[in-house]
Each structure stands twice: as structure tokens, then as C-alpha cells.
Amino acid sequence: MAYRIAVLPGDGIGTEVVPQAIRVLDKIAEKYGHQFEYKQGLIGGAAIDATGHPLPEETLGLCYNSDAVLLGAIGGPKWDNLPTHLRPEVGALLPLRKELGLYANIRPCRMYSALADASTLKKEVLEGTDMVVIRELTGGMYFGPKGRETVDGVERAWDTMLYSTPEIERIVRLAFEAARKRTRKEVCSVDKANVLEASRLWRETAIRVAADYPDVTLTHMYVDNAAMQLVRNPRQFDVVVTENTFGDILTDQASMLSASLGMLPSASIGGNVALYEPAHGSAPDIAGQKKANPLATILSAAMMLEYSFNLVTEARAIEDAVEKVLSKGFRTGDIMEAGKILVNTEEMTDRVLEEL
């Protein structure tokens, strides 16, 4: 049986890093005797240029008919002046998440000891950091009622952070399941329950769900404090779960614990078909120069193997290979340090393939 993978390179360095991940997947296929079947689709700016819309029906159909989606990156200055709903990021990413029912975004965030010096945080603060941030992805202010109106000559605009109990329950449950598989078995639920009604419902629901997971420890933290603790003492976190907007902020912040966005994979799951993409964007400033770090996308492919295909050994093999390449001193520009060996996008992948 072949695993059908929808491949959406997108824009900028997306088109450079996705082929590298495919080279790694091909190597895995060869070594472990699997079959991966790739179908390419248009998304983002590339799709606007070809079809006038950032998420063509055809691409959505391709995703539905696949076992998993591998996405590169979306957007660029060329399309920045379009109306918001047509802009590559918002016009493609948000409907894709909603249509595919991807209610959970998972971002592992760990220290690679080989990269400890490359972060802006002190090594001794980072040491041992190994957390997963789970962000609710189809609710809250992103999709709640919003609008703009003029009343008595005064203009105003609003967005609604709206959550129902089932929406909260499924994401919190997913966090508990993830924690159960980890050593520390801790869930930290981040909210603003001292001010927000939606957060109060969130917290109550988390406490209720926790009763089903007596082996997992649940704690709560206000989002302002969480943003502070992520800088003060990131090691304290195991699994963090939070709503959409807070998660948007905290996952980007947490990415700085690793040396570079270029190292961070992500998975968006919940529906029938999951989506895997690097945490970084399309990086127009370095696009086309073979400088992009392919590791985030390669590690996203590893997450695909684990989460969508349950190929855990294969996923670990990729992760171990990446770790080895880093300890041997190979670096793309974003993680380069004195005394290390600078490689380009393809060469970095070559090194990973060698280790496999």
C-alpha cells in the first residue's frame, strides 16, 4: 500500500525545502520498504498567480484525497497588497485549517545540545528544554463573530474569542494523551481566567477532563505569566495547551528557545488528513539563494511518519540523523557559528541522507 502525500511547496523558500524533505522520505521508503506517492498542488502566492485564488478548489480536493499534506511556506511581498481574504497566508492557511478540521497545532520545542550556543538565551537556562506546545487552531478570535460598523459617527471593530465546551474538551484531551506518552506527564493549560469568560470555561473544562487522566499532572498558568516563564525558565514546561491566539503568540515565542525557526517542525491534526509544515515562513529575503535550512521541513516529514502513518522507527531515524549532522558541525546560515562548517540547502540534506 502506498501512502498518498499531497505536496504543497507554496512560495519563497517553501519551494526549496520541500524537495529536500522528499529526498529524505524517498530514502526512508527505500530503506524500510515503503511506498510514498506524491501529488503536487498549488497554494499561496503561486496559486494566486496561476488561478487567482490562494487556495484553489483543486488543491483542497487533492488534500482530501491524500493521507497527509506536506506544506512548505506561503506568502511574499508580491502579494502583500491584496485584500486580506485573498492574501496568501490568511486566504489559504485559515480556510485550509478549517476545511480539513485541523483543530490542533503541535509544535515540539527542544534544545539541540549542538546548537545550545546559537540561541539568544543562556545555555544554562535552555539546557534540558523539551516541551510540546499544543495550540487550538480552529476556534477563538480567528473564527469567532467579527465585524466593523459606524455608530453615531464613531467607527468600531471587533472580534470574538468564542469557545464551546466540546471544542475545548477535544484539544485538552489531546494534550493529556500527548503528556501520557512522555516521561514527565505534565500538562500546563494556559489561559487568562482572571479576566476572560472563555478562559474560565476553558479552565473548568480542563479540570473536568483531567479526572480521566489521573496519571497526568495538570497545572494552570495565566498567559502573561507563561510568556514570562518561557524566557525565565523554559525547562519547567512539558506539554503546554492553549487557545488559538495565545498559542499563536506563545509558539512563536517558544521557537526562540531553539536556535532558529529553521529547526522547528509542526503538525496540524484533528481531521482525517493531517498537515505538516516547518514553523518558518517563506523568507523572501533569502529565497532562491540555496541558503534555506531544510531541517524544519525534514523534521516535519518525520512528524508525518509518526503521527499520520504510525511509522515511529522511521521518524526516530530521521530525528537521529538530524542530531548527528548537527553534532558533526554542519550548519546552514541561520544557525552558523564560528568553527562550524557552512553548507547550503542541498548539502545539508546530503548529510542527513548519509546518516540514514
Place this chain on the structure above:
Amino acid sequence: MAYRIAVLPGDGIGTEVVPQAIRVLDKIAEKYGHQFEYKQGLIGGAAIDATGHPLPEETLGLCYNSDAVLLGAIGGPKWDNLPTHLRPEVGALLPLRKELGLYANIRPCRMYSALADASTLKKEVLEGTDMVVIRELTGGMYFGPKGRETVDGVERAWDTMLYSTPEIERIVRLAFEAARKRTRKEVCSVDKANVLEASRLWRETAIRVAADYPDVTLTHMYVDNAAMQLVRNPRQFDVVVTENTFGDILTDQASMLSASLGMLPSASIGGNVALYEPAHGSAPDIAGQKKANPLATILSAAMMLEYSFNLVTEARAIEDAVEKVLSKGFRTGDIMEAGKILVNTEEMTDRVLEEL
């Protein structure tokens, strides 16, 4: 003429640090020939214990009839299980801000070179950081329509990020005025205009206001990126302005750029009477042990002199004294390092008085 100061020590270490700031104010009064008249009021847990409510009418009246308010800190485990609207922080702070019309929270955030090693961020990343975060304080999800209901057996809850043009305009204008007085003259407006309607109105308004300040540079940044950039390269910021919830998160995060919350003052302004308080909380864990760092409150008093009384020389004298005390190596526990001299709350103030 005497300056009338409402003094609200509150709970925990609030009752320890506020008297220290008053010692400093007294010294300033003596040295520069001013008169400060203090009237104490109850707030927070202390007010609940005495009157049953965290913000008694009498305290509010006292604030209205003063030229400025000096607040310590609020809350503690003793009152944590009360219903939210009666809890010390929310039941006192939020109505106080709203009643006094304090729509702008100002938090300077700078590096003290004497403390460069005490942060979790690398010294070379922090060097030269000197920014002010201006947070909208009486709008957004804190005060917008909110509720909870059960529809067809499913419970849901919501909060509304609602902003009108005048609300945005006054806070953005305040940021431009602040930037104008600084060397770099840069305003970075933080929003989520790619997703939120309220942010789109925010951004449009900021752009319109900018036309009145041709000497100031305006840039925009998405809140997720801002959270990342505050860790990646904090030096890039001069004046940051943002809405209430984003500001709540970013100010707490930015506080980690300084070595300790114990160093950070804040001012809440906009109405007739402004409020000054340290950024830290009531710290029940160290309350009553003379360990609290009084500098954040002392620096808040300095902000009071500058913003409410226009006593700029006097404010600078306090700030310089604090800087000198730090370079001489005196440290409270929260900023203690090997080779420095540990002092308690009162002794730290003694050192500041000596420098004045």
C-alpha cells in the same frame, strides 16, 4: 503647595516596598523643597478583610481627591478562592483603571549594565536595550461584551476585543508623543491585522495619526512576531504600542529583559489622576521577610514625579541614585549574584538615600 498622594500599599510585599518609596519621596521633598502629603487607603485583600470589598468606595474617593496614586501590590492565596469579581486583583485593579480613566499603561524596560549578567538572555543580546511599552488599558477583551450561555445543551463562553477609533487614536497619539521625546523617535505598533478586524481598525488609525508626527517613524508588527523579536533582538524596539491583551502578554515578557520584575516600575495614565505601581505582584512567598526589592516601587515614585508633577530633575536624581547603588554592587535576593553585597529591603533604600 503640597502634592497630595494616595498611598495604597495593598497586600504582601506591597506593604513593605511602599514605605520605602515614601522614604525616598521624603528625602526628595527635603532636598528640593517640596511638600508631599500622603493619605493611606485600603485595597485588595487588606480591603476585603476590613470592608468585604477589594475596592471600597472610600478608596476610590481618596484617589479622586489626590494628585497621584502610589500602589504597592494586590492579592494572595488567602483570597484566591473568592468569586472572580471579588478577587483582589480583578475586583480592585480593573475597576480602578476604568473609574480613573487610566487608558494607558507605560512600562519602560531598560538594561541596567550592572545587572546585565542577571538576565536569562545573553548580555550581548541585551546590551543597549531601552524601550517603552505602552499598553491600552481600558478597552479590548478586558471590558468588551462577554458572556456564557448554553445553546442546545452545549455550553459556550466569549469575550469581545472591541475597539473604537477614538480609543485607538488617543493611545497611539500618546505613543507618538512619547517617541517624539526620545532619541530614536520610533513607534512600533503591534497588532494581528492579518486576522483581526479590531487590529485592522487599529492599524488604519495608527497610520492616520502618524501623519501628524512626520518626525516619528511608524512601523507595524504582528503580535506573534513581536513576541519572538523581543527574545531575538530586543534592541530593535524604541516605543511599542499595543492593545490591552497583547500588551498584558508583551509587557510581562519584556520584563524578563531586565534582570527581575523587582526592577520595573509602571505608570497608568490618561485620566485626571495617574497611578504608579511596581510591575511585580504581592509575592506571598517572600512577604514579611524583608527580602523584597524596593527599587521597582522607588522607580515608580520617580515616574510619578516626572509624569504627574513634572519634576523631571527630581525623577532623574532618583534614577541616577538607583543606578549608582547597583554599580556599587548592592543587591536584594532577586538580583543577587556571586561577588555582590546582599542587602534587605530597608538597607537597599538606605543606599539609595545615601546617593541622593
